[in-house]
Amino acid sequence: MLSASLPFDLLAQCYCAFPPKGNFLFCRHCDFDRQSKCDMMSGFLSTTDFVGLHTWRLLMAVINIGSMNIDHVYTVEHFVKPGETLHSQKLELHPGGKGLNQSIALAKAGVQVKHAGLLGNGGAYLKEELENYGVNTDWIRDVEGQNGHSMIQVQPDGQNSIVLYGGSNMKFTDGFIDEVVSHADDDDVVLLQNEINDIPRIIEQAKTRGLKVVFNAAPCTEQVKDYPLHLLDLLIINEVEGAMLSGETDFDKVLGTLKERYPNTGIVLTLGSGGVYYADANGVLKVAACRVKNVVDTTSAGDTFTGYMMSEWLKGSPMETCLSLACTASAVCIQKAGSSTSIPFPKELPVSETEAAAIA
Template sequence: MRLSKSILLSAVLFVALIQTTLASVYSQLHFMKIESPRDGQDIKAGSQLVVKYVMQPLIDEQTSPGKALGLDINFHRRSGNQKQQQLGFIHKKCPVAAKNDKYVTYTKKWTIPSDTKPGSYAVDFVEKVQFRRTQITATETVKINSGETLSATGFNARPGGKGANQSVAIAKGGGAVYHAGLLGNDAQWIKDFMIENGVDMSHTRISETEGNGRAFIQVSTATGDNCIVLFPGTNAKYTPEDAAKVLESFGPGDWIVMQNEISCGGEIMNLAADKGLSVLFNPAPMTPGIVDEFPFDKVTVLIVNEHEAEDLYRDLGGQSKGKGGLDLAAELLKRFPHMQGVVVTLGGEGVVAKFRQEEDRIRDFIIPCQKVDVKDTTGAGDTFVGYFLATFVRAQNEDYFTRVQYALEEANVAASIAVTRLGSMNSVPTLDEVKAVLKK
């Protein structure tokens, strides 16, 4: 037994020594501080790039486990975080030693090749360090960009906006929906479109002086993914007083569907909850401080995508790393005892959710995705939200968890149809189209 303990002690000591040595080794890799270029810096073909780095004094060779051997700086093309073709050396065998135990700054100007095309590039600082028995190479990468102008294959103006999309989805999903809001003086055609699709617009006003909100949506023809830039317009002019007048017509048994695209959203949610309305909240776009702005403890059903779930959980002080969608749904449901359910949409991976009818009746839901050819994902999330609530209310005579199952299934199918079409509001399918897919 004594021998075993000695062996174990030696093993632990050996590991500790290795770890200490490696820690010292890697501390040597901080001898260089890059001052130029900076991440995200714009460059132009034919212009000069200033490369500047500061060398720190190294530990004396007799006590240091390693020393710097050299530094190469090169220029290459990249795609996202992936290195592509190396285009040239900026500086080979750069100076690496500080002098007289003082910090030394080295600067070099390098002309960017005149044939450099618009796109994404990077500058690599490749450090070589010699240890007693081995060498290692560490690379620090600075991402830079050459200004790029893209040609579009087409342009269309279509009605949209999260709240409007969700209202149309509720109506097409068989629900009775009243849309409340403030439209711009250029948006009568949007109001007409929503009325044609079954939405009651009697609680919606049109501003005489303000323009409507805009979403500038760029859609990739290769993947169907989108990039959206928002201009709030009249969305930022809606007030709690406006909402209070509308809410006079509603009460217990009714639902309010809210997003994070209008002003004073938290105050409006409080007003609705205090009048006894159930709250479905889709907190998009996710903004810093949203957990302080909105009363999440008054939300009945929360619908988020996986990234929003991660951001929200982190904002609440949790560690989202390594947690899947169902784990995040469970954690969020724990945080808010009043909440009945959390739905997490996973894009091409389907939907997961966690609902509770009572404290001891909790159920997980996993809905696989529908395999379709994706053209435009812009309105998919809003279609899901609207169809979920429409179906959940329509199935009110069913068992609670059966209602949730029906709602998730119909919403999932509706969203899968929406992504096969261009646009947002006009991509929402009819209930007959959804039921036809479910029958297959």
């Protein structure tokens, strides 16, 4: 059996030829069917033979119960001011939503993903977008009414301002939630963002099943304070969200307050160029951010961070490794325009200190 401590991309054999339960990885080319032998394999092959042929994925899956939006991205000289009418330099439509973006980030990072969500009018192509990246869409349903969408203003410095309309994303029912959670495998991990309704019920139902739950509290509202955050395995927040949840503005106090309030929850606090902090019962860890000169669009930076961080966390990697990879992936992401389209593949990430320095 392959150990989780081994490098993720260095394998000596195609493990899809071994169906017994317990294999750690399998090959994407087998259509996720561990019972059938990979058609790209004949007997045992060396690692060299498999480079470029196989995309390895963790056996456990992430069930991302999340949003799917149509993003209207406007390139502007500056964010529109009250009473101002502003001409946009460019308009682009992209698949988006934190849920969809994080599913794609996870899939690109090599994780098996099952997306559960609701599509309204005009949203059918969002399902196709997920499927293009190998995301399982069996739990996507159609509902009446408008699909969720957003209006995103992007300034020349890459900073963005977003107006969000929930639409179909706010039509989750108890029945649908219970159906999704009840069909989860025992080792699946549930991922949530705050762009859908009924988050508390999902958390409680998932924990009743004994599943791990990760919650990215974005966009943050006052209601999040009443969510059962003490049940979470990981809570991912940025500086603004941390201040809202803790009532503090200094990041040390934010971490201290949240650690005391949720002692069994790992807290991931991202500070943009200020790096990222992780706090749990064992203490506090800091990882520096990558310096980037050519910032184009920060829209999907947080979603890229979440996807790549979880890809390492699921393997049992040290949290410092998880956060370092996530910061690097985010740094690459913000140098491209778009939402899900800006999320990098692993091959786009620097693999040496020299290449990492070239990000700046």
